[in-house]
Amino acid sequence: MQGSQEVVVLRYGHRPGRDDRMTTHVGLTARALGADRVIFPDNATQGADTVADITDRFGGPFEIEQTDSQAAVVRNWAGPVVHLTMYGLPIDDVEGEIQAAVEADPLLVVVGGEKVPFDLYDHADWNVGVTNQPHSEVAGLAVFLDRFFEGRELDTEWVDAERTVIPKATGKKVVSG
C-alpha cells in the first residue's frame, strides 16, 4: 500500500479452466484490499488479463506478474513470508508479529490452490489460519489484508482510473475518471 513496505500476494498453483475465477478473485481482492502486486503462475493467463483490465479501468497503482517458478519466488523472497492455510496458527495470535516484521521488509502472502508442496510450510515464516475450517482462499486473503492494514486499505486513493464508483445509499453511480 502507498507509504508502507510492499505487500505482494502469490497465488500458488492454478488449474486453467477450473481455477480461472478463483485465481481472478485472488488477484482482484489483492488489488482492492491494499496489496501492491500479485504474482500468478505462468498458466493463469486469463486471470492476469482480467486483473490488468480492471486496473486499467478502475486505477492503480497495482502490478500483475506471472512466474514460471512459484517455489523460487518463495525461496528467494527478501522479507517475511506468510502462508495462508487452514492448518496454520490462528491469525489472532500472530498478526501483531507479522505487522512488526514488515516494518523493515516487504511481505509475501502465499495463497494456495488445491495442492501446495509440503516444503512451502517450512519455507513460510508464518503459516496462518483464518479459522482452522475449510472455506475459501479468497475469504482468508481478504480477512488477512483487512487486519494487516487495520482497515486503512479502504482509504486507498486510486490513480489513473477511467471510472470511479461514487458510494450511494441506493442505486449505482459511476463517473469517468
Add this chain to the structure above:
Amino acid sequence: MQGSQEVVVLRYGHRPGRDDRMTTHVGLTARALGADRVIFPDNATQGADTVADITDRFGGPFEIEQTDSQAAVVRNWAGPVVHLTMYGLPIDDVEGEIQAAVEADPLLVVVGGEKVPFDLYDHADWNVGVTNQPHSEVAGLAVFLDRFFEGRELDTEWVDAERTVIPKATGKKVVSG
C-alpha cells in the same frame, strides 16, 4: 453465531456450472465466519451438497437451505437487510449502525452474483461496499462478517465434528472428533 441474533447469508443468483465454486465458497465462508445459515437458490444443488458435507465433517451448528424465491426471502425478512455491493456506502460508515440494528432482530446479508434486480437496492436497509472497487463477493462477505462479529467468530466452538484441525506452526494436524 451462538449467543446472538441469527445472521443469515442469502446468495442471490446462481448460474449452474459457471458459479458452482463461487457459490460454494460463499456458503463455506458464511459457515466459517460466524453466520448461522445460508440460503442458496434452488439451482445451486452442488454448492448446497458441498456445504452440507463440510458441515457434517467439520461440525456445526450451520444450516443450508434452498429457495425458489430469493426475492420473497428479502421482501419478507423480519429484520434488517444488508446488501453487499461495490456501489454501496463504505462499510466504515455503516457497520456500527448495522450492529446496533441487529441487537433485536435477525440479520439477512445478501451476496449477489453477476446480476441482481434493481429493486434489491431499494429493499435493502443498507447497501454496503467493502471498497467501491470490483473484487469478489466472497472477499466482501468475509470482511463484512469479520467486522460485524468483531473477530469473535474465530472463537466458534464446533459441535459434532468428525474431524478437527489442530493449529500448527508448520505442517498439518487433524484429529477425529
